[in-house]
Amino acid sequence: MKLNQTAYVLLGMLSIEDNQSGYDLRKAVQQSVGYFWGESYGQIYPTLKRMVADGLIVPANTAKGAKLRRQEYSLTEAGRDCLRQWLALPFQNDPPRNEFLLKLFFGREASPAVSIEHIQELNRRNKAMLITLEGIERYAQTNPSPSPHLPYWMLTLSLGLALTRAALDWGAAALVTLEDAMTGSGTPLTTATESPEVKPG
Amino acid sequence: MKLNQTAYVLLGMLSIEDNQSGYDLRKAVQQSVGYFWGESYGQIYPTLKRMVADGLIVPANTAKGAKLRRQEYSLTEAGRDCLRQWLALPFQNDPPRNEFLLKLFFGREASPAVSIEHIQELNRRNKAMLITLEGIERYAQTNPSPSPHLPYWMLTLSLGLALTRAALDWGAAALVTLEDAMTGSGTPLTTATESPEVKPG
DNA sequence: CGTGGCATGTAAACGGTTACATGATTTA
């Protein structure tokens, strides 16, 4: 019984809240771990079937209502055990692929304006991300929840905040570097014959 | 002619240094962009064939030596154009999948010791990464290269450094939080009723 | 009555990794 990562996310989500449908789980993933994890229906539904076959979850009929044709699931003991075992395993470094950094690395082949635009776009995305994360942080602080999950959630949140802020700081400095080099007197970036100095600090 | 990302990496690498074989390119990728990009032979060799068929690169015989049976390639004008067009396109946010954060998010289901161990492991990996990146930085500063690529390379390097340092700072603080909560008097982590404060600055 | 959200699912295609197979050359 070898599972894919999707299965573990679903187990985790069901460990937080039971009796969720595939649709619910997709939303839950998006709204909670969405900024560092994604799942698609094409992955979720087949995986749920498989997890039922493996005895990790059981179909559970909606107690109240049951208006729509929807299938909810809940964890079995085996499912909870499986989740715990997976949690204790060392985490894998996801195969790192950062298209932004790749384009920046090859930036010399294009006009400096291209790299500048990419950095500005990165800054825009990071600013939006920061606003989102700060909103969550504010919400958590003003609506103190007694959930035992909260400390862990706040830790993931604070890493997100720290990385986003660090990237924004870098972005501001990088723009200055590139724009200086672009408008600089003797050493335009694309035909540099001397190595421009990267100032430490 | 729709290309995969691998093709663009290879174009970029050949734009930096011409006449490289599949083997060379793999090494070049590992040694330069390895900390944010990976490529395997199973991807590189078929892609090279395709790029030849598409006229983006041409097989070039080794001028000097040619001892080993190896096939080198060099960029065509079409290949260079193709690279430039791609560079100017907006970058995609890679589907973000961070298994470390996922396990931390579900941490409540395991013992706090499990999450602590994960953070310690993350810190170990980040420390190693920091040493590597700082080594590259030191090398670049003591061996000033006149390469016009250098400013771009240094930018990618400095982002790597900034993110790694931010993650290490977070890791130290997170350990304190978790260990405090673990040994704390009234509010063990698994039944926390107060949200731990995330100190700004 | 139409739109948008709820809800489930499948099929095709893709991109990528892994394992395997082969053999030459260099270095110890």
Next chain:
DNA sequence: TAAATCATGTAACCGTTTACATGCCACG
């Protein structure tokens, strides 16, 4: 001569995304 590295390639497999298909329900 053994081991490490150079060097190329293929086949199987996996996980994932995307597009497509279907249809119900609530609300305006």
